Amino acid sequence: MARSAAPGSRERILRTAGDLFYRHGVRAVGMNQVIGAAGCGKNLLYTHFPSKDELVAAYLRACRAVRDRDSAAATAGLGGDPAACLRALVAEIAASTTRPDFRGCAFRMYLTEFPEDEGEPARVARDYLRDTRAEIDDLVARLDMPNPEQLADRIWLIVEGLYASAARPDAATASAAATQLVDDLLAAATPR
Structure with missing residues (x-):
């Protein structure tokens, strides 16, 4: 008679693998390492995640759920005020990049490791980046000002800079500068 998986085993495996992927990089972590760290058997791991790609895609989807929750x-x-929402989104990203355990954006790190990947993990990562950029574009468009594309590009560049400065000793300084820069850009762009 086949044994059934213990409740929560999928989540435990995913949480363990996610921690390993985030700390060491996806390429560096093998399935045997996940099995050992999660304290599960090979059959259990492959029952929940038939391939490493499926495990990595699940990890990135879990990262997205956290990012979406934190952004919301x-x-x-904020009552849908686009300027206030832009400030809040950048401030939230800035705050997250100063956490002691923050190594960088999981999506950007994955795409840096696997720039040519066209599989499910890459689709999850690219979809997140596309959707986040579209959210910024939409908020800027709702400001109803001239040249919204330029302002959206600048705010996106600030976001990229925040992630690039993560895990550096000066992350807190970059965080403060980024939020101030968004305030300055929005103040300068607001029609008088």
Whole structure:
């Protein structure tokens, strides 16, 4: 008689693999390492995740769920005010990049490791980046000002800079500068 998996085993494996992928990089972590760290058997791992690609895609989807939740929390209660939402989104990213355990954006790190990948993990990562950029573009467009593309490009560049400065000793300085720069850009772009 086949044994059934213990409740929560999929989540435990995913959490363990995600921690390993984030700390060491996806390429550096093998399935045997996940099995050992999660304390599960090979059959259990492959029952939940038939391939490493499926495990990595699940990890990136879990990262996206956290990012989406944090972004929604940052903009909650702002009444849809696009300028306030832009400030809040950048401030939330800035705050996250100063956490002691923050190594960088999981999506950007994956795409840096596997720039030519066209599989499911890359699609998850690219979809997140595309959707995040579209959110910024939409908020800027709702400001109803001239040259919204330029302002959206500048805010996106600030976001990219925040992630690039993560895990550096000066991350807190970059975080403060980024939020101030967004404030300055929005103030300069606001029609008088």
